[in-house]
Amino acid sequence: MLTSHFMPKLLTGACMLGSVLLIGNACAATSINLSYNGAPDPEKNAVHVFATNLKELVEEKTNDAIKLQLFPNSMLGGEEERMEQTMNTPMLNIASFAGVSPLADEIFVSAIPFLFEDFDAARTFFDEGDYWLALSDTLQDRAGIDMLAVVEEGGFLAFTNSERPISHPDDFKGLRFRAMDPSQVALYESFGASGTPIPWTETYMALRTGVANGQMNPPMYIALASLYEVQDYLTLANIQYSDQFLVGNSAMIAGWDDELRSAFMEAVNEANQNAREANESQVDSRIAYLEEQGMEVIRPSEEDLEAFRTVGQPAYLAWLAERGIGQNWIDMALEDADMGEFND
Structure with missing residues (x-):
């Protein structure tokens, strides 16, 4: 159930309706904020590694139609504050359970202990399962937020x-x-x-x-x-399974044309696959x-x-x-x- 703190505010103006492309002369901005927890240190923060790779891939695949501005270390606020911003402005956020659960408490079901034998089992669960599809639809319906990727942050607990x-x-x-x-x-x-x-x-x-x-x-x-x-x-x-969640403002994403949206999602999927491979390759050495x-x-x-x-x-x-x-x-x-x- 949504708390009053998270109730969406009325979006006004063409810019707030989602597209970061040209919508009149006043809305030519192509920059999107991406916020997340942790230091901007590739040795200490797997989420930062994902975010920097995502930035590169999004800008490459959209021919700079979309540019990401990274805000690590919770620079844009705490978990709930950043999720509220994602609901009400065109932005991206990498949230933990603390950010998503006030909007969709059902996300805790994905953290049932000893649910997965290995990485393949966990990835199949999130990539192909009915539960995760239903959870993503619920988050979009309740909060106007798209669930874009499940980001590994260091393997199994x-x-x-x-x-x-x-x-x-x-x-x-x-x-x-x-x-x-x-x-x-x-x-x-x-x-x-x-x-x-x-x-x-x-x-x-x-x-x-x-x-x-x-x-x-x-x-x-x-x-x-x-x-x-x-x-x-x-x-x-x-x-x-240790994970966080890449989410984005639904109106923003819906406002892109099919080609731009496809290029963006291709970048998201590639960055996520790169992060998975890098994370799994380091488990034994850690x-x-x-x-x-x-x-x-x-x-x-x-x-x-x-x-x-x-x-x-x-x-x-x-x-x-x-x-x-x-x-x-x-x-x-x-x-x-x-x-x-x-x-x-």
């Missing part, structure tokens, strides 16, 4: 902790974990641990001082935040780096992974139900995940 190797849900008992949101609290509690929401900026110190024993993130973020200095064990359990820094890497057996799924998924599904998300959304997603996982 892994568990880390400073107390003992974790290879099975029973190994969590008695531990304290940093949680990103209430859904992670529910997951940890299902394993017999406790979870406390702690901001990312405070996570290193919380782990260092023992406020929390562990956390979960992709290997890329574990390395970039130097969490290996305060965490001894890394469990590769493919918990959740894990190897963490091993070199002294972390013990645990690779759970198939039996143990199934135990994680059996215990953890029901807790997350119960959390979704508490948020009032309909069972039809969950059923669609679970069916699509089976399609992605087993359609080899």
